[in-house]
Amino acid sequence: MLDDFLLRALAAGVGVALVAGPLGCFVVWRRMAYVGDTMAHASLLGIALGLALGLDLGLGVLLVTVTVALLLAALQGQRLVGTDTLLGILAHGALSIGLVAVAFMETVRLDLMAYLFGDILAVSTRDLLWIWGGGALVLAGLVAIWRPLLAATVDPDLAQAEGASPPWVRVAFALLIAAAIALAMKIVGVLLITALLIIPAAAARRSARSPEGMALGAAAIGVAAVLGGLALSFGADSPSGPSIVVAALTLFVGSLALPARG
Amino acid sequence: MDSSPLPHDHLQNRVLLKVAGLSVRLGGREILHSVDLTLRRGEIVTVIGPNGGGKTTLLRTVLGLIAPSAGHASITAGATVGFVPQRFPVDRVLPMTVARLMRLTARPDRAAVERALGETGTAHLLDTSIHALSGGEMQRVLVARALVREPDLLVLDEPAQAVDYAGEAAMYELIAAIRDRRGCGVLMVSHDLHVVMAATDRVLCVNGHVCCTGTPHEVSGNAEFRRLFGPKAGAFALYRHHHDHDHDLSGEPVDDAHHHHDHHHHDDGHRHA
Numbered sequence: 465m466l467d468d469f470l471l472r473a474l475a476a477g478v479g480v481a482l483v484a485g486p487l488g489c490f491v492v493w494r495r496m497a498y499v500g501d502t503m504a505h506a507s508l509l510g511i512a513l514g515l516a517l518g519l520d521l522g523l524g525v526l527l528v529t530v531t532v533a534l535l536l537a538a539l540q541g542q543r544l545v546g547t548d549t550l551l552g553i554l555a556h557g558a559l560s561i562g563l564v565a566v567a568f569m570e571t572v573r574l575d576l577m578a579y580l581f582g583d584i585l586a587v588s589t590r591d592l593l594w595i596w597g598g599g600a601l602v603l604a605g606l607v608a609i610w611r612p613l614l615a616a617t618v619d620p621d622l623a624q625a626e627g628a629s630p631p632w633v634r635v636a637f638a639l640l641i642a643a644a645i646a647l648a649m650k651i652v653g654v655l656l657i658t659a660l661l662i663i664p665a666a667a668a669r670r671s672a673r674s675p676e677g678m679a680l681g682a683a684a685i686g687v688a689a690v691l692g693g694l695a696l697s698f699g700a701d702s703p704s705g706p707s708i709v710v711a712a713l714t715l716f717v718g719s720l721a722l723p724a725r726g
Numbered sequence: 727m728d729s730s731p732l733p734h735d736h737l738q739n740r741v742l743l744k745v746a747g748l749s750v751r752l753g754g755r756e757i758l759h760s761v762d763l764t765l766r767r768g769e770i771v772t773v774i775g776p777n778g779g780g781k782t783t784l785l786r787t788v789l790g791l792i793a794p795s796a797g798h799a800s801i802t803a804g805a806t807v808g809f810v811p812q813r814f815p816v817d818r819v820l821p822m823t824v825a826r827l828m829r830l831t832a833r834p835d836r837a838a839v840e841r842a843l844g845e846t847g848t849a850h851l852l853d854t855s856i857h858a859l860s861g862g863e864m865q866r867v868l869v870a871r872a873l874v875r876e877p878d879l880l881v882l883d884e885p886a887q888a889v890d891y892a893g894e895a896a897m898y899e900l901i902a903a904i905r906d907r908r909g910c911g912v913l914m915v916s917h918d919l920h921v922v923m924a925a926t927d928r929v930l931c932v933n934g935h936v937c938c939t940g941t942p943h944e945v946s947g948n949a950e951f952r953r954l955f956g957p958k959a960g961a962f963a964l965y966r967h968h969h970d971h972d973h974d975l976s977g978e979p980v981d982d983a984h985h986h987h988d989h990h991h992h993d994d995g996h997r998h999a
Contacts, residue, residue, distance in 0.1 A: 493820045615831050618816055625789035625809040626875065628831035672821040673855070725821070725855075 469585055473694055476587040476595050477708065480648045480660065481686030483599040485668070486606055486679035487644050488661035488686075490637060493617050493675075497662050498548060499536060499638070502555035503529045503645050504657040508562030510646070511579055515569055522594055525649055529642035532558065537635050559654075582653030582705030584694070591650055598647050605640050609633050614675055651690075652705035659709045664689060667716035673725050685715050740767045742805050742879045742911040743788060747797030750783055757783045759935045760797070767878070770905055770912040772926040774919060776954055779933040781915045782812075785883055788913065805879055808872030812883040812915075814864060816856060824851045824859075824867050832875045842874040843867070845907075846900060861888030865897065873904065880904065882914040886921070894918065898925040919955060 491500050507525040514524025532554060539550060566576065578586065587595075606613075612633045615623035623629035641661075648657045668681030692715075693708030700707075745763040749756060758780045765771050773781045786792045788799045789809060801807060816822065828839045843849040846866040851859065859867060865888045872880055885901065886894035902925040905912050916922040923929060923942035931937045931951050938948040945951050 493817065495817070618820065618822070618827075618830060619811060619814060621786075621789075621791055622809050622811055622814075623831060624791055625881070626807055626831045666819075669819055669821065673823055674821055674826050678821050 469587075470694070470698065472587045472589065472592055473584045473704070474690070476592055477584055477651055477690030477694060478687050479592070479595040479599045480644075480651045481664065481690045482683050483602050483644050484648060484660045485664045485682030485684070485686040487602070487640060488663075488665035489668070489675065489679045489682050490606075490613060490617060491641065491658075491661050492665045492669075496641075497658055498551045498555075500641060500645065500658040500661050502536070502551045502558075503532050503642055504649070504654050505555040506532045506558030506562075507645055507649055507657075508579060508654050509558045509565070510562075512562045512565035512569070516565070522591075522646055522650075526643065526646040528558070529645050530639060533638035533642040534635070537638055578653070579649070580653050580655050581703055582649070582651050582656065584651045584704040584708070585697070587650060595647050595650075598643060602640050602643050602647070605636065609636050609640075613637055652708055656705050656709050659712065660686065660689075663709065663712040663716050667712065667719040670719045670722040670724055685719075686712070689715055740802070740878075741765070742767060742802050743800070743913065744802070745784075745788065745797070745799040748784075748787065748794050748799050749796040750780070750787055750792060751795040752783065752792070756795075757934070758787070758932070761932065761936055763930060763936075763939075765879070765911050765913055767911050768905060768909045769928065770902065770914070770926050771928045771930060772922050773913070773915045773930045773932055774917065774922070775932040775937070777917065781917075781932055782883060784932055785881065785913070785915050789881060801879060806875055806877045808875045808877030808880045810865075810868045810872050810880070810882040810885055812887055814868055818857050822856050824848070824854050824856060827856055827867065828871050828874050830871065834874045838874055842870040845873060845904065846870040862890075862893050865889060866900075869900070869904075873908075877910055879911045879913065882912070884915055884917065886916070886918060891921075895921050898922050901925060 491497060507529050510525030510528030511521055512524075513519070513528060514521040517524070519527075535554070536551075545553075563576075575583070577583075612623065612629040613636075615626075616629035616633060620629070624631075644661070645657050648660055652660050664686035665678065665682040667685045668678045672678035672681050689708055689712035692711030694704065696702055696711060697704040697707040741764055743763065743765040745761055748758060748761040750758040761784060763771065773784055775781050783792060784799075787794055788801065789807070790801075824843070825839060828834065828842065834842070840849055840852065843852060846869045848863060848866045848870055851863060851867060856864065856867070865885065869882070869885070872882075880901075882901065886897040889897055898921055901912060901914070904910070914922075923946070926942055928939065929942050929945045930939045931945055931948075931954070933954060937950045937954065938945050940948075
């Protein structure tokens with residue numbers, strides 16, 4: 465018997481997977497896994513902000529992830545500390561401030577675990593509208609910048625020299641990731657968002673011959689991971705977010721058995 | 727885009743690139759000082775010079791990748807640039823066939839892709855993964871990738887870096903043939919004195935400043951040039967294929983029936999060695 469909450473969970477998970485797969489390919493190609501992590505960890509600060517200001521929590525998260533994305537873009541030119549160090553400082557700094565801030569809000573009953581690991585089974589109709597509406601916008605944005613972003617990913621100098629990739633494309637991509645993280649947070653939680661971005665993309669690599677093929681494959685594998693994870697969660701009463709990631713991981717390990725196609 | 731083999735007459739002498747009083751500072755060091763250069767359609771200009779002399783910096787400034795500290799380097803508005811980078815390290819995690827690479831910064835139809843690959847002798851690689859190419863194959867595919875843009879100005883950074891000596895000569899012959907066929911301008915950087923100069927109209931010797939410029943013959947007689955490159959500097963004029971077999975572009979030895987050791991377009995009046 466399919467209950468409404470399970471249908472909503474399925475619809476939300478599939479929506480997020482369809483966005484995370486193609487976007488995650490660029491995260492993998494551009495070696496930006498830590499960037500995704502940083503924005504995701506910082507998003508807990510967005511929860512605290514939302515609670516403190518009485519904003520919609522999704523909006524609070526979006527504000528913080530977008531700020532972090534712009535901050536990273538601005539700080540990329542500095543040479544004082546390495547990028548990995550900078551990302552670590554931002555990620556854990558923002559996560560810690562978020563945790564501390566939330567702990568001080570005694571009047572608010574907040575299921576911290578739901579934000580850290582996601583609670584897909586508690587998705588509301590309103591959340592669904594956010595995910596599908598926002599997801600469609602993010603995907604449309606990705607399609608719009610696909611060619612210049614891919615050119616800049618393959619060889620930034622070549623793309624710039626041939627006038628094929630204006631500098632704003634990189635910033636636009638960071639903003640798309642920020643938006644996708646705000647959408648995905650409810651599904652797998654702050655700590656596991658990057659997994660939903662990079663594992664389906666990595667699993668799609670073996671069977672892909674082209675960047676576009678890998679993006680479609682990542683979307684399909686992400687959907688399969690959501691279905692498998694939800695089945696596991698529903699059947700074995702395991703936490704939903706980690707179950708989805710376990711399913712994705714299983715698909716990735718399985719993909720390693722495939723022959724590489726190029 | 728006009729793809730007829732020869733450009734219209736009124737475009738023949740069109741200036742494609744103008745560099746004037748160009749100085750570049752990087753990290754507080756002056757890398758280039760007062761460089762001037764004009765490049766027209768149908769012209770091959772090769773930038774040579776010692777390592778650290780600013781060859782690549784000049785190229786990158788021309789391409790707009792580095793901002794000048796004084797003067798300017800500008801490609802004529804509306805001119806299409808095709809760039810062949812020195813290295814092209816694409817991560818294996820990014821799947822890409824040669825066919826897809828050809829569409830990276832252009833939207834050619836399939837016939838145009840095949841034509842460009844054919845020009846560099848790599849048509850058979852169309853459906854190959856770029857991760858499976860040898861260094862020499864990759865280099866020729868990258869030239870084809872630049873050509874598919876129908877460039878007015880072809881810019882190459884050390885185009886023969888990844889190939890052996892015989893392949894190197896073939897690469898410069900290919901570049902000269904592309905210029906002959908398409909009438910585009912060519913700007914390239916090379917550290918190779920001997921092979922490249924034979925296929926060049928004009929040489930710009932750069933060592934922080936332009937130490938000399940002119941035809942290969944003129945430059946080889948220049949005192950500063952000889953001081954920079956030593957006694958071997960004049961040897962290019964005697965360069966011919968000394969090896970006993972030739973290579974076509976795919977590296978296959980060509981038998982004697984098709985031998986073509988007379989490179990007329992290289993001939994600058996010197997006798998064969």
